Structure formats: C-alpha cells, structure tokens
Amino acid sequence: MGNTSSMLTQYDIEEVQEHCKHAFSQQEIVSLYQRFCQLDRNGGGFILTDEFLTVPEFAVNPLSQRLLRMLNSLNFKEFVAFLSAFSPRVPLQQKIEFIFKLYDSDNNGKVTFHDMLDVLRDLTGQFISEQQREQVLTRVLEEAGYTKDSMLVLSDFVKILGSSDLKMEVEVPVD
Amino acid sequence: MSWTCIAPTLKITTRPDPPSTSLTASSACNSSSLHFRRSRFGLGAFRDLLDISPTLTEAAGAIVDDSFTRCFKSIPPEFWNWNIYLFPLWCFGVLVRHLILFPARVLILTIGWIIFLSSFIPVHLLLKGHDTLRRKLERLLVELICCFFVASWSGVVNYHGPRPSIRPKQVYVANHTSMIDFIVLQQMTAFAVIMQKHPGWVGFLQSTILESVGCIWFNRTEAKDREIVARKLRDHVQGADNNPLLIFPEGTCVNNHYTVMFKKGAFELGCMVCPIAIKYNKIFADAFWNSRKQSFTMHLLQLTTSWAVVCDVICFCIDNLIYGLSTWVRDMISIRAGLKKVPWDGYLKYSCPSPKHRERKQRSFAEWVLRRLEEK
Numbered sequence: 001m002g003n004t005s006s007m008l009t010q011y012d013i014e015e016v017q018e019h020c021k022h023a024f025s026q027q028e029i030v031s032l033y034q035r036f037c038q039l040d041r042n043g044g045g046f047i048l049t050d051e052f053l054t055v056p057e058f059a060v061n062p063l064s065q066r067l068l069r070m071l072n073s074l075n076f077k078e079f080v081a082f083l084s085a086f087s088p089r090v091p092l093q094q095k096i097e098f099i100f101k102l103y104d105s106d107n108n109g110k111v112t113f114h115d116m117l118d119v120l121r122d123l124t125g126q127f128i129s130e131q132q133r134e135q136v137l138t139r140v141l142e143e144a145g146y147t148k149d150s151m152l153v154l155s156d157f158v159k160i161l162g163s164s165d166l167k168m169e170v171e172v173p174v175d
Numbered sequence: 176m177s178w179t180c181i182a183p184t185l186k187i188t189t190r191p192d193p194p195s196t197s198l199t200a201s202s203a204c205n206s207s208s209l210h211f212r213r214s215r216f217g218l219g220a221f222r223d224l225l226d227i228s229p230t231l232t233e234a235a236g237a238i239v240d241d242s243f244t245r246c247f248k249s250i251p252p253e254f255w256n257w258n259i260y261l262f263p264l265w266c267f268g269v270l271v272r273h274l275i276l277f278p279a280r281v282l283i284l285t286i287g288w289i290i291f292l293s294s295f296i297p298v299h300l301l302l303k304g305h306d307t308l309r310r311k312l313e314r315l316l317v318e319l320i321c322c323f324f325v326a327s328w329s330g331v332v333n334y335h336g337p338r339p340s341i342r343p344k345q346v347y348v349a350n351h352t353s354m355i356d357f358i359v360l361q362q363m364t365a366f367a368v369i370m371q372k373h374p375g376w377v378g379f380l381q382s383t384i385l386e387s388v389g390c391i392w393f394n395r396t397e398a399k400d401r402e403i404v405a406r407k408l409r410d411h412v413q414g415a416d417n418n419p420l421l422i423f424p425e426g427t428c429v430n431n432h433y434t435v436m437f438k439k440g441a442f443e444l445g446c447m448v449c450p451i452a453i454k455y456n457k458i459f460a461d462a463f464w465n466s467r468k469q470s471f472t473m474h475l476l477q478l479t480t481s482w483a484v485v486c487d488v489i490c491f492c493i494d495n496l497i498y499g500l501s502t503w504v505r506d507m508i509s510i511r512a513g514l515k516k517v518p519w520d521g522y523l524k525y526s527c528p529s530p531k532h533r534e535r536k537q538r539s540f541a542e543w544v545l546r547r548l549e550e551k
Contacts, residue, residue: 032239035238035239035240038244038248039238039244041467052238053527054244054524055237055238055241055243055244056241056243056519056523056527056528056532057233057236057237057241057242057243058234058237058238058241059527059528060528060532060533060536061230061233061234061237061533061536062230062533062536062537062540063227063230063231063234064234067231067234071238083235083238083239086231086232086235086239095228098231099225099226099227099228099231102227102231103225116224116225119227120224120544123227123230123536123537123540123541124537124540124541124544125533125534125537125538125541126534126537127534127537127538127541127542128541128544128545132544132545132548133544135548136224136544136547136548137224139548140220140221140224140547141221143218143220143221144218144220144221145218146221157225160218160221160222160225161222161225161226163222164222164226166226166228167228167229167232168228168231168232168235169232170232170235170236170239171236171239172239172240173239173240
C-alpha cells in the first residue's frame with residue numbers, strides 16, 4: 001500500500017490486521033484508515049510531524065515530542081501497529097514493551113537513569129528543578145533496589161509494571 | 176420571508192461567568208493523580224513514577240479521534256441512492272440539477288447583477304453629495320443582490336425572532352459556517368460585517384461594494400492589525416447612522432454541528448450583544464465551506480448545483496442583557512441551533528496551542544513528585 005488512495009481493499013484490511021496481530025477489528029481498521037487520510041493532508045502516504053501537531057489535544061501532551069520520534073514517517077500499516085499497544089485485545093506485555101520503547105530513546109534495549117530523567121523532565125516541565133528531579137529519581141530507584149547506575153531492561157519493566165492495573169486503552173470510533 | 180416573533184424574551188441581568196470549561200485533559204490529570212497513591216513499598220513508588228500510561232492514553236486518544244478536527248470535517252449525508260430503483264432516479268436528479276436548474280440560476284444571478292450594477296454605479300457616483308440618501312439606496316441595493324444570490328441557490332430561509340434594527344451601541348453575533356452566512360443575513364437587514372480580507376474577486380467585491388455598507392476588514396496574519404480593528408469596531412458602534420455590526424466570534428468556518436470558542440473582542444465593545452443562531456438543514460445541501468478543501472468559487476458552484484439551501488435564522492429578543500458574556504452567548508446559540516460545544520479556539524487551525532495547557536498538566540505532575548520528595 002504505497003500511496004494513500006481513498007479506497008481500501010479487503011485484501012489490504014486483512015494484511016494490516018495480520019501485521020498488527022489482530023489487535024483491531026476490520027471495522028476499526030477502516031475507521032483508522034479514514035483518520036489516517038484525514039491527518040495525512042498532503043496525501044503522501046505518511047503523516048508528517050506538523051500534521052500530527054495540527055491536533056491540538058496531541059500537541060499539548062507533554063510526551064508528544066517523544067511520541068513523534070516514534071511516529072515519524074509511518075505508513076498506514078505501521079501506524080496501526082503503533083496504535084495496537086492501545087487496543088484492549090493485546091496482552092499487558094505488549095503495552096509494557098511500548099512504554100519501555102518510549103523510555104529507551106537510543107533503542108539499545110536498556111533504560112538508563114538519564115532516559116528516565118528525560119521522561120520525567122517532559123512530564124514536569126519547569127515546575128520542578130533539575131536537582132529535585134534527580135533527587136526524587138535516585139531516591140525512588142534506591143527504594144526499589146536499584147542504583148543510579150543501573151540499566152533497566154525489559155524484564156525489569158515487566159517486573160515493576162506487570163503487577164499494576166495498567167490501563168492503556170483507546171477506543172476507535174466506528175461509524 | 177415569514178416573521179414569527181415567538182422567541183421568548185429572556186430577562187437576564189449580569190450573571191457570574193460560569194467556571195471555565197476544563198478541557199478533558201485536566202480531568203484525565205485528576206485520574207492520573209489517583210494513580211499516584213501513597214506507597215510504602217519501594218517498588219510501588221517506582222512503579223507509579225514509571226507508569227506513564229495515562230498520559231500516553233490521552234495522546235493516543237487524540238491521534239485516533241479528537242474534538243477539534245471533528246469541527247472542520249464535512250460530514251457527508253447518508254447515502255440514499257444505494258439500490259437499483261433509487262440510483263437511476265438520483266442520476267436523473269443530477270442531470271436536472273446541472274442541466275436545467277444550474278443554467279436557470281446562473282441566468283437569474285446575471286439578471287440580478289445587471290440590475291444591481293446599473294443602479295449601484297449611478298447611485299454611487301451621482302449622489303456623492305447626498306450621503307444619507309446614497310447610503311440608504313446602497314443598503315437597499317445590497318439587500319437586493321443578496322436576495323438574488325439566495326434565489327440562485329433556491330434558498331429557503333426561515334427567520335424567527337425580531338428583525339435587527341439600526342441602533343447605536345448594539346452588536347450582533349452569530350455562529351459561522353460559510354461566507355454565505357453573511358449573504359443570508361444581509362438579505363434580512365443590511366449589516367456591517369467584520370471579515371477577513373480575501374484575495375481574488377471576493378476581495379474586489381469587498382473593497383468596492385461592501386465598503387458602502389460599512390464593513391470592516393482585518394488580516395489574521397498581521398499582529399498589529401488587532402488594535403486597529405478594535406478601534407474601528409468601537410468607532411462603528413458609537414455611530415448612530417451606521418448599519419448594525421455583525422461579528423462572527425468563532426473566527427473561522429465550522430461545520431454547523433459544533434461551535435468553537437467565541438473570541439472576546441465582540442463582547443468588550445461596551446454595548447448590547449444580540450445573538451443570532453444559524454442552522455442549515457443538510458437534506459438538500461451541505462452549506463459548510465471547508466476553506467482548506469475548496470475555494471469560495473467552488474463552494475458557490477456546489478451550492479448552485481444542489482437542490483436548495485435551507486436554513487433557520489433565529490434572532491433572540493433579550494431584555495436587560497447589557498453586557499453579554501461570550502460563554503453565555505455561545506451557550507444560547509449552541510442550544511438553539513442544536514450544536515455541540517467544543518473547548519478549543521478556532522484559530523488553532525492556523526497556529527499551535529498555547530503552552531499553558533501543557534503547563535497545567537506538567538504542574539500537577541510536578542506537585543505530585545515534590546510531595547513524594549517531602550514525604551521522607
């Protein structure tokens with residue numbers, strides 16, 4: 001599916017569904033396609049950063065820049081795969097993996113103190129000093145049995161977040 | 176034009192401003208602060224800090240569907256020509272609209288323009304000395320050409336409520352769907368409207384004909400423009416002889432299913448605000464002008480090749496409402512026209528949202544973090 005035509009064939013829908021491991025129903029994929037075309041104003045087959053930022057609700061989100069790095073130049077199939085972490089049909093493991101990938105900005109499979117500090121900075125902005133941020137993070141890490149130099153891997157995240165009632169679901173409106 | 180003066184008189188004195196509509200964002204913020212329970216167990220606190228799922232869910236929710244983009248989507252009507260009996264009927268309808276109605280309407284419009292120009296130009300040039308008479312005639316002629324325009328779309332407009340009158344210190348506000356709102360209202364009474372200056376033939380008409388009814392132009396892209404325009408507005412409402420001023424406080428065309436936030440400019444002129452609600456009936460034509468997708472010429476052509484443009488114009492009689500508040504007036508218009516309210520500023524179509532929304536969320540999260548720090 002190179003360029004976005006306004007027609008989605010049954011074959012395309014099934015292909016996308018396979019790719020996202022059945023995280024979405026076929027009607028949801030059609031809805032997502034309409035949304036994709038709506039956001040992809042210039043019809044290039046990819047949603048550009050600026051086009052995402054035209055959604056004010058997204059632009060005001062503190063994590064929008066980190067998400068944009070992951071959303072950059074996604075075609076429709078990858079767009080659906082990206083959103084599949086937010087489907088109620090996927091296991092908790094996949095959602096935790098998504099969160100891990102967001103933290104792991106250099107994609108080396110390890111989340112460092114620095115990565116966690118970056119995310120904390122995005123979430124708190126200028127309302128707390130850098131020193132206080134480091135203090136809190138060090139303290140919380142030590143309480144949890146890690147140190148400032150620990151590098152967390154995915155299994156650590158699963159251990160920490162796995163037992164929580166993590167709610168990360170989005171409803172795709174189906175006409 | 177039928178007048179039904181049954182709009183209820185609303186006795187309203189100054190009313191406290193309702194609490195600002197908190198965006199869905201801040202309510203989600205509250206739910207995320209519930210997440211941050213006090214936890215004695217070390218892992219628990221770490222979990223709370225690492226768990227960014229509420230913020231991520233909001234972002235993903237915005238990607239999948241958001242209330243702002245919905246305001247500017249042309250919602251197509253339901254398909255009715257889907258079977259073998261109705262489809263040929265629809266095709267026949269298309270032929271009738273394009274080959275019979277369209278030429279007839281273009282003819283009506285041409286006749287209208289000829290009558291208008293042959294009266295307007297002499298009046299404009301010859302009556303230079305007699306300003307009051309000239310203005311009166313020009314007003315009538317502009318009303319006339321608007322009637323011709325509305326006839327060219329087979330427009331059926333139902334007017335409810337009292338007809339606007341020429342009085343100083345009075346401003347009319349209406350919801351905005353398309354530039355034809357102006358034409359529909361102008362047919363009722365000559366208004367002086369404040370509009371964005373457009374390029375092309377529309378701009379030409381703006382600077383020649385509409386100038387005579389006292390219209391004011393602004394340019395969205397110029398920052399200094401706001402003060403100049405504000406001053407022009409104030410001068411206009413003071414003048415006893417000027418046409419009633421019409422403002423579209425949304426600042427942009429919305430699809431007639433929603434209203435975006437009203438700009439405060441119209442409500443700070445120190446005069447009475449009279450709302451007008453405009454609701455188009457989509458059965459025959461969708462009057463929403465999606466300025467990103469179509470030029471105004473294409474929009475007019477689309478209307479001229481539809482069956483009819485049907486709308487309701489509701490004017491309110493308001494006693495004692497001296498200083499209308501933008502949120503209160505917006506509520507009135509939205510309820511009356513059956514529109515849903517959306518807490519966004521229409522100008523976000525052209526610019527990024529202000530950082531204060533993001534800062535609100537950041538502040539609430541930061542407060543939680545600081546409390547955590549102080550706990551020990």
